[in-house]
Each structure stands twice: as C-alpha cells, then as structure tokens.
Amino acid sequence: MLIPSSLRPLDGRFGAGPSRIPAAHLHLDATWMGTSHRASPVKSIVGDIRNMLGTLFDLPEGYEVALGNGGASLLWDAIGLCLVERKAQAASFGAFSGKAAAAIAAQPQLDSPSVRTAEPGHAIECVNEEGVDTYLYPHNETSTGVMLPVRRWDGLTVVDGTSAAGGVDVDISETDVYYFSPQKALASDGGLWLAILSPAAIERSERLTAERWVPDLLNLTKALEASRKNQTVNTPALATLNLLHAQLRWMLSEGGLAAMNARCLANSRIIYEWAEATSWAHPFAEKDYRSRTVVTVDVDLPAEEIVEICRRSGIVDISGYRGLKRNQLRIATFPQMRDQDLRALAESLTWVGQQLDPR
Numbered sequence: 088m089l090i091p092s093s094l095r096p097l098d099g100r101f102g103a104g105p106s107r108i109p110a111a112h113l114h115l116d117a118t119w120m121g122t123s124h125r126a127s128p129v130k131s132i133v134g135d136i137r138n139m140l141g142t143l144f145d146l147p148e149g150y151e152v153a154l155g156n157g158g159a160s161l162l163w164d165a166i167g168l169c170l171v172e173r174k175a176q177a178a179s180f181g182a183f184s185g186k187a188a189a190a191i192a193a194q195p196q197l198d199s200p201s202v203r204t205a206e207p208g209h210a211i212e213c214v215n216e217e218g219v220d221t222y223l224y225p226h227n228e229t230s231t232g233v234m235l236p237v238r239r240w241d242g243l244t245v246v247d248g249t250s251a252a253g254g255v256d257v258d259i260s261e262t263d264v265y266y267f268s269p270q271k272a273l274a275s276d277g278g279l280w281l282a283i284l285s286p287a288a289i290e291r292s293e294r295l296t297a298e299r300w301v302p303d304l305l306n307l308t309k310a311l312e313a314s315r316k317n318q319t320v321n322t323p324a325l326a327t328l329n330l331l332h333a334q335l336r337w338m339l340s341e342g343g344l345a346a347m348n349a350r351c352l353a354n355s356r357i358i359y360e361w362a363e364a365t366s367w368a369h370p371f372a373e374k375d376y377r378s379r380t381v382v383t384v385d386v387d388l389p390a391e392e393i394v395e396i397c398r399r400s401g402i403v404d405i406s407g408y409r410g411l412k413r414n415q416l417r418i419a420t421f422p423q424m425r426d427q428d429l430r431a432l433a434e435s436l437t438w439v440g441q442q443l444d445p446r
C-alpha cells in the first residue's frame with residue numbers, strides 16, 4: 088500500500104532530530120571545509136554564529152554564547168560539575184528531562200536533587216525551595232511534546248532549550264543558562280552543544296571549576312574561554328557549523344525569533360487541528376502546554392502500520408518516542424518545515440486511516 092503521490096508532501100522528513108535540513112543549505116560554497124578550526128575563516132564563522140545567536144535571542148547585557156562538543160547531553164554532566172553548588176531541583180516529565188535529573192542525581196559531590204515529576208503528556212514546573220541553588224527544566228520535552236513557560240526561579244535557572252531553541256519565543260533574561268543542540272529547530276547536524284550564559288552562571292562556573300576537579304571537556308569555564316576566541320576546546324565538526332550558520336542567516340533574514348515562533352505556531356496548528364478533526368487521532372499533550380515544535384498525537388489505529396506505510400511512501404520519522412511505548416505519532420513542526428508539507432502530511436495520514444479502517 089502506497090500513499091498516492093498527489094497527496095504526499097514534497098519533502099517527507101518530519102523527524103524531531105536530526106531534523107530536516109533545507110536542501111539549499113546542503114549546497115553551500117564552503118571553501119573553509121577541511122581547514123583549521125584554529126584559523127580564519129573557520130574562526131570568523133564561529134564568531135558569526137555567536138553573534139547571530141546573540142541577535143536571534145536578543146541577549147541581555149553581559150550574557151555570552153559558549154559552544155563545545157558533545158551535544159546537549161554532555162551538558163547534563165557539566166551542569167552538575169560546574170554550576171550546581173550543593174543541591175539542584177529538576178522538573179522531570181519525559182525522557183530528556185528525566186535524563187537530566189538522573190545525571191545530577193548521580194554526582195556524588197552533590198546533595199540529592201529534588202525531582203518534581205509528572206506523567207508523560209503532562210507538565211510540571213519548578214517551585215522555589217529552601218536550600219536549592221540551581222533549578223533545571225526543559226523548555227520543550229521532546230519525547231512527549233510538552234512545552235513549559237520559561238521563567239526564573241530563586242537560584243541559577245538552567246533551561247534545556249534543545250528542541251525549542253530557534254522555534255519558540257523566549258526571554259533570555261529569565262534564564263541563567265539556555266542550552267541546546269543544533270540538530271533540531273536549528274536544522275544543523277549533531278555533535279555540538281551551545282549555551283547562553285548569564286553573568287551569574289559565568290561567575291558560578293568560574294568559582295566552582297577553580298575549587299573542584301572537573302575534566303577539561305566538561306569544564307564550562309574552559310569552554311567559554313575558548314568560545315570567546317571563537318574556538319572550541321577540541322575540534323568541532325565543520326559541517327555542523329556550516330549548516331548552523333546557514334540556518335541562522337535564514338532565520339534572521341526571515342524576521343528572527345518572533346517570525347520563527349509564528350511559523351512554528353502555524354505549523355503545529357495544522358497537525359493539532361487535523362488530529363482534533365480526525366476520529367482516530369487525539370493530541371497527546373496537556374492542552375495548555377502543547378508544544379509548538381514537536382506535536383504528539385495518540386492514535387486508535389496501529390501506529391506501527393501507519394508509520395510503515397508512510398515510510399514506504401517517503402514520509403519518515405513520524406513514530407512516537409520509542410521509550411514512551413505509546414500508540415503514537417510524533418511530528419516535528421520546526422521553522423524549516425513548510426506548511427504545505429504539513430498539510431500534505433495530514434492529508435496523507437487521513438488517506439492511510441481510510442485504508443486501515445474503511446468505515
């Protein structure tokens with residue numbers, strides 16, 4: 088069974104990461120690929136990336152952009168070593184926020200964190216707590232499609248922005264660390280982490296990394312020192328920088344974060360409205376916290392069959408997060424996704440539903 092080609096999206100990539108990379112970005116004139124990351128022009132590309140992120144996120148006075156290798160996951164360990172003084176609080180309501188909380192809980196030099204948990208599909212926020220010096224939560228829990236408001240708590244506020252950054256409005260002054268990987272809404276490839284650090288976060292990291300033994304590659308102070316020179320502590324993937332640079336240029340030329348936020352809102356509405364109008368599909372995330380960038384939909388028909396028919400028809404990466412083990416579809420609605428492709432996906436899914444359940 089194949090979806091009629093007249094219904095199919097032109098670009099069938101709907102994964103939450105690695106996510107769709109615009110075809111034009113894959114044909115860059117990059118004479119600097121295969122040249123030293125310690126020399127220009129790579130250093131000037133890194134400088135451009137840092138500046139463009141500063142513009143995109145409208146950085147408050149004193150905030151700085153740092154980057155390094157290892158992806159957002161590496162920061163879960165670095166945060167415990169470089170930013171948490173004694174005790175953290177973490178909001179945990181899915182796979183990614185759960186891993187972040189577990190990484191902090193595993194560090195023997197810290198007190199056990201307070202972990203606030205909610206069932207998948209639901210949201211839970213931090214709450215001010217005596218004795219807590221660092222608060223951690225995701226902006227967007229990618230495994231369940233649940234999005235939290237970004238607000239400051241009474242301590243360093245450390246936000247995993249990975250699947251929101253570049254697609255959802257954020258007031259950076261409400262955070263001390265807003266960190267992300269580039270293979271989601273930033274349409275690049277994996278391997279890198281990026282973090283926006285407040286003066287308070289920089290001060291905390293400088294103090295704790297002077298007092299504690301911290302491995303070099305987990306040392307945020309060393310990462311920031313290298314970043315200030317438009318370098319990384321060790322060699323970055325130049326292709327990842329290349330694609331990130333192209334996406335940031337596109338985002339700024341299209342109107343920056345406000346425009347991307349509007350685009351993701353409109354993109355996600357196409358899928359939520361389709362699900363609400365479809366008898367066998369139901370938006371999964373709690374209504375007030377539905378993500379703008381990653382849409383999850385429970386289905387009454389077998390998700391595996393839907394995913395397989397789609398895959399054979401060129402529509403890929405729409406299965407639910409595997410660890411969640413639900414009969415679910417998950418569809419990215421990042422800025423690089425086009426509304427016509429999302430509408431075509433919705434029509435394709437409706438067609439698949441009619442084949443599987445022709446009542």
Ligand SMILES: *Cc1c(COP(=O)(O)O)cnc(C)c1O
Pocket residue numbers: 104157158159160161183184225227228229247248249250268271277278279
């Ligand atoms: C994808 C993702 C991560 C992990 O990113 P890596 O680059 O694979 O380390 C962390 N947090 C969230 C919210 C994510 O979506």
